[in-house]
Amino acid sequence: xxxxDYIQKIDRRYIFIVLAIAVIxxxxxxxxxxxxxxxxxxxxxKHIDEAAGExxxxxxxxxxxxxxxxxxxxxxxxxxxxxCFLRDIKVFTISYYPQGAAIMQMALSEVxxxxxxxxxxxxxxxxxxxxxxxxxxxxxxxxxNIAEAVxxxxxxxxxxxxxxxxKIKNYDNxxxxxxxxxxxxxxxxxxxxxxxxxxxxxxxxxxxxxADNYPYLQTGxxxxxxxxxxxxxxxxxxxxxxxxxxxxxxxxxxxxxxxRQQQFELSEVPYKFKRARIxxxxxAVAHVLIILFIIIGNVGYFIxxxxxxxxxxx
Amino acid sequence: MMETIGIWLAAFLTLSMFSFLxxxxxxxxxxxxxxxxxSLGYGIPYTFFNxxxxxxxxxxxxxxxxxxxxxFLIGIGYWFxxxxxxxxxxxxxxxxxxxxxxxxxxxxxxxxxxxxxRTMMLPLTNIxxxxxxxxxxxxxxxxxxxxxxxxxxxxFTSIGIWFMMIGFxxxxxxxxxxxxxxxxxxxxxxxSDWLGLIN
Numbered sequence: 013x014x015x016x017d018y019i020q021k022i023d024r025r026y027i028f029i030v031l032a033i034a035v036i037x038x039x040x041x042x043x044x045x046x047x048x049x050x051x052x053x054x055x056x057x058k059h060i061d062e063a064a065g066e067x068x069x070x071x072x073x074x075x076x077x078x079x080x081x082x083x084x085x086x087x088x089x090x091x092x093x094x095x096c097f098l099r100d101i102k103v104f105t106i107s108y109y110p111q112g113a114a115i116m117q118m119a120l121s122e123v124x125x126x127x128x129x130x131x132x133x134x135x136x137x138x139x140x141x142x143x144x145x146x147x148x149x150x151x152x153x154x155x156x157n158i159a160e161a162v163x164x165x166x167x168x169x170x171x172x173x174x175x176x177x178x179k180i181k182n183y184d185n186x187x188x189x190x191x192x193x194x195x196x197x198x199x200x201x202x203x204x205x206x207x208x209x210x211x212x213x214x215x216x217x218x219x220x221x222x223a224d225n226y227p228y229l230q231t232g233x234x235x236x237x238x239x240x241x242x243x244x245x246x247x248x249x250x251x252x253x254x255x256x257x258x259x260x261x262x263x264x265x266x267x268x269x270x271x272r273q274q275q276f277e278l279s280e281v282p283y284k285f286k287r288a289r290i291x292x293x294x295x296a297v298a299h300v301l302i303i304l305f306i307i308i309g310n311v312g313y314f315i316x317x318x319x320x321x322x323x324x325x326x
Numbered sequence: 327m328m329e330t331i332g333i334w335l336a337a338f339l340t341l342s343m344f345s346f347l348x349x350x351x352x353x354x355x356x357x358x359x360x361x362x363x364x365s366l367g368y369g370i371p372y373t374f375f376n377x378x379x380x381x382x383x384x385x386x387x388x389x390x391x392x393x394x395x396x397x398f399l400i401g402i403g404y405w406f407x408x409x410x411x412x413x414x415x416x417x418x419x420x421x422x423x424x425x426x427x428x429x430x431x432x433x434x435x436x437x438x439x440x441x442x443x444r445t446m447m448l449p450l451t452n453i454x455x456x457x458x459x460x461x462x463x464x465x466x467x468x469x470x471x472x473x474x475x476x477x478x479x480x481x482f483t484s485i486g487i488w489f490m491m492i493g494f495x496x497x498x499x500x501x502x503x504x505x506x507x508x509x510x511x512x513x514x515x516x517x518s519d520w521l522g523l524i525n
Binding site for chain 2: 025028145220
């Protein structure tokens, strides 16, 4: 059998094995590839960071997630929460999905392990699960009064009695609404919260949805976007560089890769806070492999086509 | 102990799913059906205790807010979908739901159409805006079928195809990244949580 015939008819299971090896090896032995940051991620980081230490500002996080989106979205959850806890930024969390509520609780617990001083209802407030049918009334109601729209936290305590609500009333006190979503990201907040109240909106999405949402960045309806594992890795990197070291955000420093690489040692970072960056090592190797497969497949195709043309001429 | 059992169970189900890459088999079928059943099984009681009890049962039966009987009865209308004779009653909650959808139309038009159009109408002061302008106009004209795509017009509309191809390429590239991320996520779980090979 000719080489061209062989590569056109190769059993796809061999490709799966090669791909699995290409992913497993960098996970076991990380390559430490540099993480370049992009403007949509830097903008979001900068915007959140501006609320550091402010009593009357909070970040509003919506967890529209299910277990099938965990590999891409969960590192984002951890990175954003870690940023907020490190920089003393108040956080509200909510989910309109039963499974999203469980993921939200898991993310809060996992990040909080590293921050024993961070207290629920003082530094963050988990609104818990709310019915999908209530998402529009709640989103609009927050524009008037969060405590009236949401009423209670996940433990059933009334919001107006919680210390975190002292100087926070409505969207005027929300620094940004972030929807980390595997479904229709950001539309709820773009359509209602931004259109009616002018609140800043950002999204974290699976890579599949990322390209569809760039038009909203262009128009300014989104101030930031975390796209897939890459977006999560970028945000992890910014948190590691600035927030962990207590350095205020600087655009110039954020773009300076060599300066950023001097700020921390990746091997010393807890695995849960570098999951996306390690994953991106594997992603990079797998992408190179896929590009090679595409090139080999196309070379085989064109050689075969040329041979058929020659036969036809003869 | 429970955590260990959970990790082993998750590892078994992950490997069962991966076994489909070799060929269809009973382990894959079992894991697939279990996933669907567990998702539904998890959602139904969760919704019952977090929606029905606090928003319907408690206010109506404990706080005696009888005004809630009206939405309660409208909601019950959905159940008549299962009756051949009374299925028409289910149209009322559907109509009510559509009315709520209608509430979002003006805001959707503003956010999804008007703001997007406004960006199109900005002065062409930089290369991005010029590219957006050319891309949008050429694609719109490509889908205008009342004029034959010939001559200069045809060449201009073919630019629209290039823009679309680049858009599809970007989407496909991101899709590849998404699928690989799922594989990476599962392998990270197997290698770290299950096998403990990654610290």
